Amino acid sequence: NAGVTQTPKFRVLKTGQSMTLLCAQDMNHEYMYWYRQDPGMGLRLIHYSVGEGTTAKGEVPDGYNVSRLKKQNFLLGLESAAPSQTSVYFCASSYSVTSGGAWNEQFFGPGTRLTVL
Amino acid sequence: QKEVEQDPGPLSVPEGAIVSLNCTYSNSAFQYFMWYRQYSRKGPELLMYTYSSGNKEDGRFTAQVDKSSKYISLFIRDSQPSDSATYLCATTGANSKLTFGKGITLSVRP
Numbered sequence: 001n002a003g004v005t006q007t008p009k010f011r012v013l014k015t016g017q018s019m020t021l022l023c024a025q026d027m028n029h030e031y032m033y034w035y036r037q038d039p040g041m042g043l044r045l046i047h048y049s050v051g052e053g054t055t056a057k058g059e060v061p062d063g064y065n066v067s068r069l070k071k072q073n074f075l076l077g078l079e080s081a082a083p084s085q086t087s088v089y090f091c092a093s094s095y096s097v098t099s100g101g102a103w104n105e106q107f108f109g110p111g112t113r114l115t116v117l
Numbered sequence: 118q119k120e121v122e123q124d125p126g127p128l129s130v131p132e133g134a135i136v137s138l139n140c141t142y143s144n145s146a147f148q149y150f151m152w153y154r155q156y157s158r159k160g161p162e163l164l165m166y167t168y169s170s171g172n173k174e175d176g177r178f179t180a181q182v183d184k185s186s187k188y189i190s191l192f193i194r195d196s197q198p199s200d201s202a203t204y205l206c207a208t209t210g211a212n213s214k215l216t217f218g219k220g221i222t223l224s225v226r227p
Contacts, residue, residue, distance in 0.1 A: 042219035108160035
């Protein structure tokens, strides 16, 4: 199993450009998440999905859109990139938050390093 | 006040030292407490998780939660250079999203 994969690994954009980050998982997980990680800020949730065709806002959703057309894929879009969106983006997936009282682990991808000039 | 506070460090210790990493949280509804380890330029990986108060041990690692004081700890015994990484505490309720601390970077000197 590949687990959680992310495409691309690195990207440099100019202000105002758009791009899409792709996340794929092969663990048949229902839940998928997009986080950003910035120095001194930790991991912050951008958007998440609890199943195919669903999306919801997280802590820092502004400037991003997402889609979950297939269960195994979760796309993160930047319509008009800004320097403030320079960050490392991580995708994660899990079964539901808890099952039978046990917490279900979130598995993370390797990250995408995005620089917006 | 952020829901999860973690001393950002960094922390540098000699090989073989006992390391104590700590977080505090504010939401009494949090029930699950976890530690993720993140090596440089990699994604976070789950190290340990505990439910409610108490201790959990896994080899050289011990996770401890004190719900009365809202305190989360990770102890590393006989620390090794391979333990050098960023450690992130996180917590959640039964059906809510993970809330992460900012992470602390640990360096273990040979």
